[in-house]
Amino acid sequence: MRFVDEFRDAEKARMLSTRIAALCEPGRRYKFMEVCGGHTHTIYKHGLEDYLPETVSLVHGPGCPVCVIPMGRLDDAIAIAEQPDVIMTTFGDMMRVPGGRGSFYDANAAGADIRMVYSPLDSLKIARTNPDKRVVFMAIGFETTAPSTAMTVLRAAAEGLENFSVFCNHVTIIPAIKAILDSPDLRLDGFIGPGHVSTVIGCRPYEFISREHRKPLVCAGFEPLDILQSVYMLMTQLAQGRAEVENQYARVVPYNGNPKALKVIGETMRLRPHFEWRGLGFIAQSALQINDRYERFDAEKIFDVPGVRVADPKACQCGEVLKGVLKPWECKVFGTACTPETPIGTCMVSSEGACAAYYNFGRFTRERVQEATRA
Amino acid sequence: MCLGIPGEIVEIMADREDFAMVSVAGVKRAVNIGLLTEDDEQLKAGDWILIHVGFALAKIDEREAEEAIRMLEGMGQAYTDELIALAQSDLAGER
Numbered sequence: 001m002r003f004v005d006e007f008r009d010a011e012k013a014r015m016l017s018t019r020i021a022a023l024c025e026p027g028r029r030y031k032f033m034e035v036c037g038g039h040t041h042t043i044y045k046h047g048l049e050d051y052l053p054e055t056v057s058l059v060h061g062p063g064c065p066v067c068v069i070p071m072g073r074l075d076d077a078i079a080i081a082e083q084p085d086v087i088m089t090t091f092g093d094m095m096r097v098p099g100g101r102g103s104f105y106d107a108n109a110a111g112a113d114i115r116m117v118y119s120p121l122d123s124l125k126i127a128r129t130n131p132d133k134r135v136v137f138m139a140i141g142f143e144t145t146a147p148s149t150a151m152t153v154l155r156a157a158a159e160g161l162e163n164f165s166v167f168c169n170h171v172t173i174i175p176a177i178k179a180i181l182d183s184p185d186l187r188l189d190g191f192i193g194p195g196h197v198s199t200v201i202g203c204r205p206y207e208f209i210s211r212e213h214r215k216p217l218v219c220a221g222f223e224p225l226d227i228l229q230s231v232y233m234l235m236t237q238l239a240q241g242r243a244e245v246e247n248q249y250a251r252v253v254p255y256n257g258n259p260k261a262l263k264v265i266g267e268t269m270r271l272r273p274h275f276e277w278r279g280l281g282f283i284a285q286s287a288l289q290i291n292d293r294y295e296r297f298d299a300e301k302i303f304d305v306p307g308v309r310v311a312d313p314k315a316c317q318c319g320e321v322l323k324g325v326l327k328p329w330e331c332k333v334f335g336t337a338c339t340p341e342t343p344i345g346t347c348m349v350s351s352e353g354a355c356a357a358y359y360n361f362g363r364f365t366r367e368r369v370q371e372a373t374r375a
Numbered sequence: 376m377c378l379g380i381p382g383e384i385v386e387i388m389a390d391r392e393d394f395a396m397v398s399v400a401g402v403k404r405a406v407n408i409g410l411l412t413e414d415d416e417q418l419k420a421g422d423w424i425l426i427h428v429g430f431a432l433a434k435i436d437e438r439e440a441e442e443a444i445r446m447l448e449g450m451g452q453a454y455t456d457e458l459i460a461l462a463q464s465d466l467a468g469e470r
Binding site: 038041042045091092116117118119120121122125141144147148151194198199200222223224251252253254258260261264281351 | 378379387393406407409410411412425427428429430432433435436439443446449452453456457460461463464465466
């Protein structure tokens with residue numbers, strides 16, 4: 001059995017599985033959202049749903065930074081890249097994402113210079129070594145990644161670099177969770193809170209979920225047992241009638257986050273009035289832009305950015321997948337017209353996207369849970 | 376891109392502000408530690424950190440690092456790609 005061979009902690013997993021099953025109230029169904037794409041990856045890779053009773057389901061949230069970028073922003077990035085002397089840089093995951101006019105690879109084939117980098121600091125280095133070029137870093141990511149962009153802007157300022165700028169697409173997780181809580185499409189019993197985002201923002205920003213929505217949230221680590229443990233903690237809270245923010249990942253996530261990371265974000269960026277998310281539409285104060293003090297590093301101030309809205313392809317149901325309303329395999333084009341090799345939607349591109357994760361690993365069946373709990 | 380990768384600090388780079396030489400999967404790379412330097416605790420050689428896009432996000436203990444590496448190794452291609460990207464980048468750069 002491939003699962004058990006790969007998963008060394010199967011014994012502990014079985015124990016948690018049994019304990020979770022024991023907490024289920026007869027006739028009640030439970031639905032938890034894992035907000036973070038990293039968790040989605042672990043869940044599919046290890047077939048964790050097979051370790052949960054049939055009445056407990058996990059739905060995937062919007063926490064994949066590549067997945068939530070709307071097509072219009074890609075087209076905007078390409079429009080910047082097409083301007084004279086521009087070198088556009090971005091993370092590798094972005095290169096294959098289809099925009100309204102094709103992907104970055106397509107733009108390169110048509111003469112643009114879009115390069116993948118590992119870190120925004122690599123973009124800074126490209127700017128230093130190409131003083132006659134205008135180097136733009138297309139920044140994407142949640143609060144996990146925003147501090148790195150902020151530090152890079154501060155460094156560019158300290159060095160007096162004039163040919164470096166940021167096309168800022170950083171998004172913030174809390175407004176997205178609020179949007180999901182306010183959406184009538186989905187009834188959730190609780191959240192598996194993101195791991196790395198929480199390293200930066202801490203656990204306090206989630207407290208509104210327990211306070212105002214009376215739902216529990218548990219910040220979770222990325223290992224299979226972390227996730228099962230978190231589901232167990234959520235189920236325990238529900239069984240005891242509690243709705244609290246708990247931290248299963250305390251070994252990495254401080255309850256108050258990383259103050260220096262929050263400080264540099266605050267120094268260099270401010271909230272946008274609104275930002276479009278793929279699938280979720282416009283959400284108020286849900287994204288960051290470079291602030292006035294550092295506007296000389298803001299690509300949107302330097303370049304003419306068309307700011308067009310592009311509707312997702314009709315066949316693509318990434319929006320429903322990102323909201324947790326549809327499971328990846330319920331999308332009409334999943335695995336047929338849309339595959340990791342020829343993605344139609346963003347969720348099939350990034351390894352953290354629910355569709356790519358399910359496509360790569362989702363060959364598990366519910367029978368496993370019986371096998372697992374029998375022992 | 377969202378991966379957090381553990382690395383062990385080999386030395387704090389005296390000549391590069393905010394950088395430490397870090398061993399990641401046996402390869403030594405410069406990593407920015409500027410997001411951690413406000414901690415009361417000073418980072419030192421032998422400490423483990425969680426690295427995301429070239430920046431240390433958090434200090435972690437060795438056991439956590441081992442478990443995270445074990446999990447990342449199980450991820451296959453995504454981890455390999457991240458390591459290759461890290462190995463190819465030169466974050467401290469010339470000034």
